[in-house]
Each structure stands twice: as structure tokens, then as C-alpha cells.
Amino acid sequence: MHHVHVWSLTPGRHLVSLHAAIDEGEDRQAALLAIRRLLAERYGLHHATIQLESWHQCADEPEPDEGHRG
Known part of the structure; x- marks a missing residue:
């Protein structure tokens, strides 16, 4: 898991x-379902938005730029 954000609405x-x-x-x-169960049982988090991804593909990461060095 990565790109985790937790906050309180109330x-x-x-x-x-x-x-x-x-x-x-x-x-x-x-x-x-396993992630939702873990969040609820271990952390008491019952409202979760979960984005599933492949291991090497984060949807929020920019595409590699062949001309960029950094």
C-alpha cells in the first residue's frame, strides 16, 4: 500500500x-475485500476508497520522460 491518506470527517x-x-x-x-477487512479490524476504518494497481504501475506517477534527467 502507498499513497495513503487518513483523515477525520467528524x-x-x-x-x-x-x-x-x-x-x-x-x-x-x-x-x-481483504484490504477492507484489515482496515476495519485492525484500525477501525470503515469508510475506505481503495485504488488497486499493478506492482509497477502507479496511476498517479507521471510517465517516464526519456529526455528528463532527475
């Missing part, structure tokens, strides 16, 4: 958004 209502990288061919629905 004192008793906490929210999370995150990116989760999973292996190609994995059951995306099972991964999503």
Missing part, C-alpha cells in the same frame, strides 16, 4: 484513501 468518523499494488492475475475482488 470526531468519530475516520476515512482513508489509498493505492494498493497487487500481483497480476490475483483476484482483485478478493484483494479489495
Whole structure:
């Protein structure tokens, strides 16, 4: 997991958004349910927005620029 943001909407209502990288061919629905269960059981987070991605492809990362050095 990366690109994790957690905040409180009200004192008793906490929210999370995150990116989760999973292996190609994995059951995306099972991964999503497992992440939601972990967030609820371990951290008490019941409202989550989860973006599933491939291991080497973050949707928010810029495309590599062949002419850019940095």
C-alpha cells in the first residue's frame, strides 16, 4: 500500500484513501475485500476508497520522460 491518506470527517468518523499494488492475475475482488477487512479490524476504518494497481504501475506517477534527467 502507498499513497495513503487518513483523515477525520467528524470526531468519530475516520476515512482513508489509498493505492494498493497487487500481483497480476490475483483476484482483485478478493484483494479489495481483504484490504477492507484489515482496515476495519485492525484500525477501525470503515469508510475506505481503495485504488488497486499493478506492482509497477502507479496511476498517479507521471510517465517516464526519456529526455528528463532527475
